[in-house]
Amino acid sequence: MxxxxxxxTTKPYPEVIDSFIKVSTEYFGNPSSLHGLGVKAEKLLTQSRKQVADLLQVKSMEVYFTSGGTEGNNLAVKGTAHAYSKRGKHIITTVMEHASIKETCKSLEEEGFCVTYLQVDSNGLVSVEDLKNALRTDTILVSIMSVNNEVGSIQPIVEIGHLLKERPQVLFHVDHVQGIGKIPLDLAAAGIDLCTISGHKFHGLKGTGVLYVRDGIRVSPLFTGGNQEAKLRSGTENVAGFVALARALRLTLQKSxxxxxxxxxxxxxxxxxxxxxxxxxxxxxxxxxxxxxxxxxxxxxxxxxxxxxxxxxxxxxxxxxxxxxxxxxxxxxxxxxxxxxxxxxxxxxxxxxxxxxxxxxxxxxxxxxxxxxxxxxxx
Missing domain, CATH: 3.90.1150.10 (Aspartate Aminotransferase, domain 1)
Structure with missing residues (x-):
C-alpha cells in the first residue's frame, strides 16, 4: 500500500497509540475529580499543555485543547466575533479557506456581520495590498490559513501579521492545520492572536486539537457547562487524546x-x-x-x-x-x-x-x- x-488524515505513530492506551487504562480518572485518580489525570493534562506550549513557544495558559480543526476554527472566529461585536462587525478572510471557516463566516453574515472574501492569484496567494485596502474602521478579525489544504499555497502570514500590528484593534487568526510540522511559524513574531492545529494531521489521534489564544484576547465560548479549559471549552477533557497529541507534535517537529x-x-x-x-x-x-x-x-x-x-x-x-x-x-x-x-x-x-x-x-x-x-x- x-x-x-x-x-x-495521517497514520498515528506507534508511540502515540501506546501513550493513549497507557493513559486510558491506568489514568482514566476525570481530571475534575478530587480523588487521587482524578488528580493524576489532571497532572497529565497540565503536563501535556505545557509540552504543547513549549513546542509552540507560547505560554501554557494560551493553549486550549479542542476536538480538532473544525472546532478550533469555529471557536476562534465565532468566539472573537461575538466577544468584540461592540467594536465592529467586519471580518476579512479569503475565498479559499477551509469549509470550517467559510461556513462559519456565512453563519455570522446571517447574524448581521459583514465578511470580505479576498480573491487569490493563480498561485493561490492573497495580496497583502488587497488586505490592506479591505481593512475598515469596524474590522475586528482577519482569518487566513497558513497553508491551503487543497493546493498547498503558503500565504504571506508574517507580512500580514506585520501589517495588522499597525491595527491593534484587528485580531489575526491563522488556520495552521496543514502547516504545522511542515512550515515553520513563529506565532509571536508573526503577530498571531489565535491559531488552530489538529492532532490527526500530524500523526496524532482524531478528535484532538489545539487553539492558541494570545494572552489578553477575549473569546466567547461556543457552549457552556462545567467550565473546563478556563471556561472556554466546557466538557470532560480527553486526557489520553491530549497526551497523545503532545507526543505526536514533539515527534513530528523532530522529524521535520x-x-x-x-x-x-x-x-x-x-x-x-x-x-x-x-x-x-x-x-x-x-x-x-x-x-x-x-x-x-x-x-x-x-x-x-x-x-x-x-x-x-x-x-x-x-x-x-x-x-x-x-x-x-x-x-x-x-x-x-x-x-x-x-x-x-x-x-x-x-x-x-x-x-x-x-x-x-x-x-x-x-x-x-x-x-x-x-x-x-x-x-
Missing part, C-alpha cells in the same frame, strides 16, 4: 528537523514527473508546501481516476476530505484559474515524513498507466 492522502529535505525531494520528484505527463495540469504553485501536489486532468472524472489507483493500493484524494463527498468542483482551483473543467477534475497527492522516494516512482508510473487506460475507454 502507498498512502498519499496525508492531508486528509531531520527529514524536511526528503519531503521537499519527494515533492520535486512528483512535480517534475507530473509535469512531463501529457494531459496533466499542475495546480499547486511551484514553491508551495512540501507535502501537497494538486493536479487536474481536464475532461476526466477525478473519482474514476482515484478508484483506478486504489485498485493498485495507491490512495490519493480529490478536494478536501471534508468536502469530497459533497461536490465535484474545487472552489479553490476555480478561484485560481477560473476554469470549470480544471476545477472539476482535480487530484490531490499529500505526503508525510513516512513516505519514501521509491513510492513516488511507483505512483508516477501508475498515474501514467491509469491515464492511458482511461483515455482508451473514453475514446
Amino acid at each position: 502507498i498512502y498519499f492522502d496525508n492531508s486528509a 528537523a531531520q527529514d524536511y529535505g526528503k519531503l521537499t525531494e519527494i515533492r520535486d520528484m512528483l512535480w517534475n514527473g507530473l509535469n512531463e505527463i501529457t494531459g496533466v495540469k499542475i495546480n499547486s504553485p511551484l514553491h508551495g508546501a512540501p507535502h501537497i501536489i494538486n493536479f487536474s486532468i481536464p475532461g476526466m472524472k477525478s473519482e474514476v481516476f482515484i478508484h483506478s489507483l486504489e485498485e493498485k493500493e495507491i490512495y490519493v484524494s480529490t478536494t478536501s476530505a471534508c468536502s469530497s463527498k459533497k461536490k465535484s468542483i474545487s472552489d479553490t482551483v476555480f478561484a485560481m484559474f477560473h476554469d470549470q473543467k480544471r476545477a472539476e477534475s482535480i487530484i490531490r497527492i499529500s505526503t508525510s515524513y513516512g513516505n519514501e522516494l521509491y513510492e513516488v516512482e511507483l505512483v508516477l508510473q501508475e498515474i501514467k498507466n491509469t491515464l492511458s487506460k482511461l483515455q482508451k475507454v473514453m475514446r
Whole structure:
C-alpha cells in the first residue's frame, strides 16, 4: 500500500497509540475529580499543555485543547466575533479557506456581520495590498490559513501579521492545520492572536486539537457547562487524546528537523514527473508546501481516476476530505484559474515524513498507466 492522502488524515505513530492506551487504562480518572485518580489525570493534562506550549513557544495558559480543526476554527472566529461585536462587525478572510471557516463566516453574515472574501492569484496567494485596502474602521478579525489544504499555497502570514500590528484593534487568526510540522511559524513574531492545529494531521489521534489564544484576547465560548479549559471549552477533557497529541507534535517537529529535505525531494520528484505527463495540469504553485501536489486532468472524472489507483493500493484524494463527498468542483482551483473543467477534475497527492522516494516512482508510473487506460475507454 502507498498512502498519499496525508492531508486528509495521517497514520498515528506507534508511540502515540501506546501513550493513549497507557493513559486510558491506568489514568482514566476525570481530571475534575478530587480523588487521587482524578488528580493524576489532571497532572497529565497540565503536563501535556505545557509540552504543547513549549513546542509552540507560547505560554501554557494560551493553549486550549479542542476536538480538532473544525472546532478550533469555529471557536476562534465565532468566539472573537461575538466577544468584540461592540467594536465592529467586519471580518476579512479569503475565498479559499477551509469549509470550517467559510461556513462559519456565512453563519455570522446571517447574524448581521459583514465578511470580505479576498480573491487569490493563480498561485493561490492573497495580496497583502488587497488586505490592506479591505481593512475598515469596524474590522475586528482577519482569518487566513497558513497553508491551503487543497493546493498547498503558503500565504504571506508574517507580512500580514506585520501589517495588522499597525491595527491593534484587528485580531489575526491563522488556520495552521496543514502547516504545522511542515512550515515553520513563529506565532509571536508573526503577530498571531489565535491559531488552530489538529492532532490527526500530524500523526496524532482524531478528535484532538489545539487553539492558541494570545494572552489578553477575549473569546466567547461556543457552549457552556462545567467550565473546563478556563471556561472556554466546557466538557470532560480527553486526557489520553491530549497526551497523545503532545507526543505526536514533539515527534513530528523532530522529524521535520531531520527529514524536511526528503519531503521537499519527494515533492520535486512528483512535480517534475507530473509535469512531463501529457494531459496533466499542475495546480499547486511551484514553491508551495512540501507535502501537497494538486493536479487536474481536464475532461476526466477525478473519482474514476482515484478508484483506478486504489485498485493498485495507491490512495490519493480529490478536494478536501471534508468536502469530497459533497461536490465535484474545487472552489479553490476555480478561484485560481477560473476554469470549470480544471476545477472539476482535480487530484490531490499529500505526503508525510513516512513516505519514501521509491513510492513516488511507483505512483508516477501508475498515474501514467491509469491515464492511458482511461483515455482508451473514453475514446
